[in-house]
Amino acid sequence: MEKVIFWFRRDLRLADNAGLYHALRSGKEVIPLFIFDKEILNGLKDRKDARVTFIHDTIRQLKLDLRAIGSDLIVKFGSPLTVWKEVVEEYSITAVFTNRDYEPYAKQRDEKIAEFLSSQNIGLIKHKDHVIFESDEVLKDDGNPYTVFTPYKRKWLTTLAKENTTNSYFLSSYPTSKYHSNFSKFENGPSISLEQMGFERSSISIPPAETTQSIIKNYHDRRNFPALNGTSRLGIHFRFGTISIREKARKAAKLSETYLSELIWRDFYSQILDHFPHIVTQAFRAKYDRIPWRNNKEDFEKWCKGETGYPIVDAGMRELNSTGHMHNRVRMITASFLTKHLLIDWRWGEAYFAEKLLDFDLASNNGGWQWASGSGTDAAPYFRIFNPHTQLDKFDKNREYTKRFVPEIGTDTYPDYIVDHKFARERCLETYKAALNS
DNA sequence: TGAAATGTTGGGGCG
DNA sequence: ACGCCCCAACATTTC
Numbered sequence: 397m398e399k400v401i402f403w404f405r406r407d408l409r410l411a412d413n414a415g416l417y418h419a420l421r422s423g424k425e426v427i428p429l430f431i432f433d434k435e436i437l438n439g440l441k442d443r444k445d446a447r448v449t450f451i452h453d454t455i456r457q458l459k460l461d462l463r464a465i466g467s468d469l470i471v472k473f474g475s476p477l478t479v480w481k482e483v484v485e486e487y488s489i490t491a492v493f494t495n496r497d498y499e500p501y502a503k504q505r506d507e508k509i510a511e512f513l514s515s516q517n518i519g520l521i522k523h524k525d526h527v528i529f530e531s532d533e534v535l536k537d538d539g540n541p542y543t544v545f546t547p548y549k550r551k552w553l554t555t556l557a558k559e560n561t562t563n564s565y566f567l568s569s570y571p572t573s574k575y576h577s578n579f580s581k582f583e584n585g586p587s588i589s590l591e592q593m594g595f596e597r598s599s600i601s602i603p604p605a606e607t608t609q610s611i612i613k614n615y616h617d618r619r620n621f622p623a624l625n626g627t628s629r630l631g632i633h634f635r636f637g638t639i640s641i642r643e644k645a646r647k648a649a650k651l652s653e654t655y656l657s658e659l660i661w662r663d664f665y666s667q668i669l670d671h672f673p674h675i676v677t678q679a680f681r682a683k684y685d686r687i688p689w690r691n692n693k694e695d696f697e698k699w700c701k702g703e704t705g706y707p708i709v710d711a712g713m714r715e716l717n718s719t720g721h722m723h724n725r726v727r728m729i730t731a732s733f734l735t736k737h738l739l740i741d742w743r744w745g746e747a748y749f750a751e752k753l754l755d756f757d758l759a760s761n762n763g764g765w766q767w768a769s770g771s772g773t774d775a776a777p778y779f780r781i782f783n784p785h786t787q788l789d790k791f792d793k794n795r796e797y798t799k800r801f802v803p804e805i806g807t808d809t810y811p812d813y814i815v816d817h818k819f820a821r822e823r824c825l826e827t828y829k830a831a832l833n834s
Numbered sequence: 835t836g837a838a839a840t841g842t843t844g845g846g847g848c849g
Numbered sequence: 850a851c852g853c854c855c856c857a858a859c860a861t862t863t864c
Contacts, residue, residue, distance in 0.1 A: 620835090728835065767835085779864040780836045787836090821837085825864060 399487065399580060400424040403431070403494040404469075405502075407525050407637035408454045410461055410572055414525035417570035419493035420578045427487060427580040428462055430455055432473040432593055436501075446598035446720050446754055447632070452590050454638055459587065467579035473588045476505055477512060484516050491518060495525035495637075498670045499758050526637065528567075528645050528659065529555060531667035541671040542664075543680075545774040549660050556649075567642050567649075600720050602754060605633040612647055616654035622711075622723035623796035628655070629721065631755025634662070665763035668773055675762055675772070677743075684771030687831040690739040698814055699734050700748060702802070705813040708788040709733045711801040718801070720754040725791055731768035732782040737820040739827060742769035770828070778828040781821050 402419040408430075410416065419426045437448065459469040472479045492513060497506065510520040524530055534552050535541060542548035559566040590597060608628045611618075618626030633639040641659065648656035672680060679685045698704055702713035712726035722730070727749075734745045746765040750756050766772025770780070792798050795805065804810045 725835085732836090776835075777864085781864090782835095783837060821864095829864085 398424045399427055399489045400491040400493060401427045401429050401483070401487065401489050403429050403492055404458070405430075405494060405497055405637075406635065407495045408451070408458060409638055409640065410458070412569040412640040412643060413495070413572055413637070414570055415493050415495040415521075415523040417572050417575070418521070418523055420572060420575035422491070422493070424490065424578070425580045426493075426578050427470065427489070427582075428458075428467065429470045429472070429483065430458070431476055431479050432471070432588060433505075434473065434475050435505075437593060437595070441751055443594065444596045444598045446600040446602065447756070448593075448595050449590065449598040449600075450602045450632065450754070451636060452595075454636065456587065459585070462579065463583075465576045465579060466581050468582055468585040470585040471588050473593055477508055480509055480512060484513070484518065489518060491521055493521050493523070496522045496530070497526065498531070498666050500669075500673045500676060526641065527663045527666050528552075528641060529663050529667075531670035534663070534667065541667060543668070543773045545661065545664055548664050549657065552660050552663065567646050569640070569643065600754070602632055603629060605630055605639040609647065609651065612644075612651045612655045615652045615658075619654065620725050620791055621797075622715075622726050623792055623794075623800070627724060629755075631753075631757070635755055635757050661763075662757075662760060665759040668763060669759040675766065676758070679769075679771035680766050680773050681771050683832055684769065686834060687739075687828060689741040691741055691744070692738065695738045695814060696734075696740055696744060698811075699730070699738060699740070699745075703811050703814075704733065705811045706733065706784040706788075707795070707798045707802055707805050708784050708792060711792075711798040714801040716749070716752050720752060722749075722753070723797070725787075726797075727764060728768060729782050729784060729787050731765055733784060735765075735769040736781045736824040737784075737815055737817070739824060742766060742771065778832065779825060781824060783817060783821075785817065 400419055400422060402416050407413050407415065416426075416428075432451075440448065455469065455471060459471070462469050470483075472483070474482075494506075497503070506520070506522070513520050529552060531541065534548060534555050536547075536551075542551065556567075608630065611626065611628050615626065615628070618624045620626075628644075630639060630644065634641055634644075641662075645656065645659050648659055668680075669675065699709070700713060700717075702710035702717065704710055704713075708726065709730050712722050712730040715726070716722040731742070731745055734740050735742050742765045746761055749761055749765070750758075753761065763772060767774065767776055770776055770778035788795075788798065799805060802810070
């Protein structure tokens, strides 16, 4: 019987997995494969990176689930091209199925792999799984991509309505389990330990993707208050595909337009990155690269550690450092503070978040930072500067969240303001104005 | 998904 | 009763 491989990447689940479904339905025997990508892992600073532990645990579980149905998961560690050269030696296959990944590194990697596979007469067949709509599915009438969220969202919603009426399959689950018998039967594909890859187990554990119906339902009213358990915390699960984005979009469409909007933001930033890859290193709006950032290293250190003297900023940074998570409202406040009050390049903050956030996603993180600094799509105008006092009073009125992470608030061990708000605000306005008008 | 400055209005104290 | 001032509350403009 002809064999094909299904290559898991950021879609680490058996249920409702588009590419896997198509592989299983191809009528061929499906061999599941996962590669721990050396190129990515070597770039990580922290040898105890919680995301690596999370992926490792997830892969182990996936392996167990596949064994339970008589198959297994092949797990490899190395540079993808090198690994693929080995794999095609070991297994006689006619095609590789996978799900599309839109990040610049992934696109380039997949192009190289496709080229190699093609030289072996093996096709690389990619499906949409990671987003609801890909970058060419929601475009302006003139064919250009949207760069402003609100009209994008409108078009996204009409596209969804259209799909739902014309395509009864849309947003429904891919019934992978019906085709489990098409998985290849083999045993004991060996595992790879964290240690073999140069990592150690992290002490930070990731909450599983539980049912979050009530959170989605009440999302609109509760999402802005960091003391509440009001956000879904599903970011990391979307990132690695341990839940299906379609499943959550289905629920969101029924339960909460505000939550659905957050999923639309995710598609929005994904298509922005796909269409405008220069944003990885440059401002979306070129003239924002003229801003003479102060980039003071001591200020940056204090921001990182949560020692700015502004309780809401410090609480956010300490939440990030100790848990790998930060409430979204607080992400905006800390990002505004770094770029506008301290005049530090948004790329520094972006890189710090990339290192620390369990739910780090290049497109969303970059989008958020460029939004905060004013340089991005749909950007907050540069003169929109969050007042950390006002934000604290509005969103953490009784200091419940702040005290959780900054217990010494109000005592003399708590640091003085790193910079006066009014002074910093005026300095920012002058700096931005001069740079943008020059 | 901002905040501050400035403008306008209207009620009330007061001579 | 009237004009004047103050100021809170709200609206608009500006950054």
